[in-house]
Amino acid sequence: MTTAHSEEALKALMLLSLDGDEAAYRRLLTALRVLLVGYYSRRMAAATRADMEDLVQETLLALHSRRSTYDRNRPFTAWFFSIARYKLIDHHRGRGGRRLAETELDDEIESDFSEDRLTARMDVERLLDGLPLRQQELIRQVKLEGSSVADAANRTGQSESAVKVSIHRALKAIGERLRGTS
Template structure:
């Protein structure tokens, strides 16, 4: 199960759009617009709603004009958010916020969208895909999302001990696989 905002989903929409799928391109733009509103809103404040909207539009236009330069082998979100980041830096420079522009230049792209973070998530997903579905979900909920064993047990209809055993066995299977035992 992948989120509409995941690297996998966004990259798939980008690749489809590069291959001429107009519906995928429209879905990509709508999804990216939502992500950009949050990204810019948290960085320029809620008092500048028109500035946020302007930045969103400028970034989507930049995406449109640069999409032919996207390397299909690289993570999409890292590429896209680097465009967004430079649009934000330009905005700060244009509005006399030299200090904020320098801060943005020194700041990394959001942790969730850095290329190494995306690659790590993809590796974890590949490993998890080798497990039974119920173990995958238990590990995702408890270990990756940080949900409590009690909440996971309640949501899945299992006892807390069954959740703990499922997570333990799943992790043990992953460790064996990494050691070459599977």
């Protein structure tokens, strides 16, 4: 059974709306509004209700203007929450700073929404999905987040040598999959 806010339900509504179903689009916007209020309230502790409402509206407008760029074969919620995240970054930058204590944003993210960046992130996640969970986490920590091998070893309780071997094997498996030899 799927809930109204599950990936499957939201994606189904998005696909129906792209095919012209206005009722599905209204249901999608209503469901997304609820999710956005929760998403932004956790990340904007000191925000006024009006600021949060403005941000919700801006995000839904961005969805509306970008919905034709949505790739039907990709996860909807990852695409949508990337839009929401960039709107939050813009909001904080427009207020003279990010208030990092209230947000989970990285310093490296640029203010411009980039469909290419979103696509690249989703491609990386798809490649990682084919790996064992332990290897996924090590790749994220060391290769994507920039942690040292020593830090990753400490966090996982493995030796540095085991972390290096696991990362090497994961990258080799990804390479084989990309070449079509696995």
